[in-house]
Amino acid sequence: MKKNKFLVILCFVFYSLLYSCADEKQAQSRANANHGLELYERMCANCHQSDGSGFVKLYPPLKNADFLKNNPKALFGIIKYGMIGSIVVNGIEFNLAMPANPKLSDKEIDHIVEYVQIRFLSNSN
Ligand code: HEC
Numbered sequence: 001m002k003k004n005k006f007l008v009i010l011c012f013v014f015y016s017l018l019y020s021c022a023d024e025k026q027a028q029s030r031a032n033a034n035h036g037l038e039l040y041e042r043m044c045a046n047c048h049q050s051d052g053s054g055f056v057k058l059y060p061p062l063k064n065a066d067f068l069k070n071n072p073k074a075l076f077g078i079i080k081y082g083m084i085g086s087i088v089v090n091g092i093e094f095n096l097a098m099p100a101n102p103k104l105s106d107k108e109i110d111h112i113v114e115y116v117q118i119r120f121l122s123n124s125n
Helices: 002-043 066-070 074-081 106-121
Strands: 087-089 092-094
Touching: 002 106, 066 074, 066 087, 066 106, 074 106
Parallel strands: none
Antiparallel strands: 087 092
């Protein structure tokens, strides 16, 4: 009987630890995406717009962009080094240079990537 009680308590402790870990991870991910949002508004929204829709034939959309869906690993490099040359996004051709962001740290870029993925590329949008 005593042993059972001990087991129940042990399970309880285990589950609450597990639960708080998941919560912490979620909170961290939310904080990163919020930081990403702030950076996005400052560094990207001028051209790609806050809602990611882009701007006529000058700046390509990020929201549901087939280019990004087909090249999921390209985002980090595009933000860091910029982009040049003609590309087609969702059937429209774009051919202006996007500037590099040498002042952003890798961590800041990670946060922008996280934000862009959650906001513009997840299927719930
Ligand atoms: C000065 C305007 C400008 C700013 C600021 C800018 N971009 Fe771009 N971006 C462009 C242009 C122009 C292209 C197309 C480049 C080409 O034709 O090769 C592009 C292309 C892209 C692409 C690939 C095409 C697509 O739509 O999937 C991504 C992704 C992207 N930008 C993300 C970002 C992010 C994230 C930021 C902020 C860190 C940012 N851009 C800031 C102008 C800009």
